[in-house]
Amino acid sequence: MASPRAVLAASVIALWLAVAPASAGTRASPGCNVETSYTVQVDAEGLRFDAAGDVSPRRVEIHDGGLRLDGTARPVSAADAVRLREIESGTRALLPEIAAVAREAIHLGFDALGGVHAALGGDRRRARDIEALRQRALLRVDQTLGRGTWHHDSLGAAFEAELAAAASEVAATVTPARAVWMAFSGGAGRMERRMEAMEADLERQAAVREQAIEAHAGALCARLERLHGLQESLELRLDDGRPLRLFEYDVDAPDPDAPAALDANGERAPPR
Incomplete structure (x- = not known):
């Protein structure tokens, strides 16, 4: 039989997945994926791609329709110059929007975990630890x-580790002594039922915020698709x-196993 603390830890993680499925990788609606072997830097000098893996060219610089590969200027057609300008301006405008979506997802996830901690009567020290995470x-x-810097794991493993650490802080609200008391008093079952009720309540509260994040992210996907189309249409060819x-x-x-989104009234929306 699982200990009350183990039950709580699993429940907290399940809560996070339920409240923020788009951020956790469980999607009921289509999203998009971008992969790159470069670290991207946007600044006053333009757009720079520095290789983060085994790829060539090692550095690509784009500015005002011009192109440099590994420090050497490359001639481009007039049509490609137009495409490169749009790639630069589009990427420059996109990064702050991606940052905004990331902040929204962080706040949604940590608000949910903080709410669980408070509802379980967690102490202030652990609340401060969760807020520090x-x-x-952020x-x-x-x-x-x-x-203006983006790389493939900007918000990946480290973000997941912070959420897991916060979930552990919430689970630690149940001290060993309290866990033993709950095991003998039947409190573990009551806690499970309380967590289930809390999950439903948090889902309702988070529905509007989650859908706003998905809408924001969906708009970014359309812009990323445009940038990808510009890249695919470049006439330029490398030396090889x-x-x-x-x-x-x-x-x-869409993930067929993902729960349907909730509307503002906490009802399951029909599949899209």
Whole structure:
């Protein structure tokens, strides 16, 4: 039989997945995926791609329709110059929007975990620890996307680790002594039922915020698709005849196992 603390830890993680499925990778509606072997930097000098893996060219610089590959200027057609300008301006406008979506998802997730902690009568020290993890996640966004830098794992494993750490802080609300007392008094079953009720309540509260995040992210997907189309239409060829490929884009299929979204009244919306 699982201990009350183990039950709580599993329930907290399940709560996060239920409240923020778009951020956790469980999607009821299509999203998009972008992969790149480059770290992207946007600043006053233009758009720079620095290789983060085994890829060539190692550095690509785009500015005002011009192109440099590994420090050497490359001539481009008039049509490609137009495409490069749009790639630069589109990427420059996109990064702050991606940062905004990331901040929204962070707040949604940590608000949910903080609510669980408070509802379970958690102490102030752990509440401060959870808030510190939120601020660390927000700081990472500010120091990367907020400064015009993006790489493939800007918000990946580290963000998931912070959420897991916060969930552990919530689970630690149940001390060993309290866990033993609950096991003998039947409190573990009551706690499970309380967590189930809390999950339903948090789902209702988060429905509007979650859908706003999905709508925001969906709009970004359309813009990313436009940038990908511009890249695919470049006439430029590298010395070995390959087209210039800075990133890959694809559309995610809806997850058939994902729960349907909730409307503002807490009702399940029909599948899209």
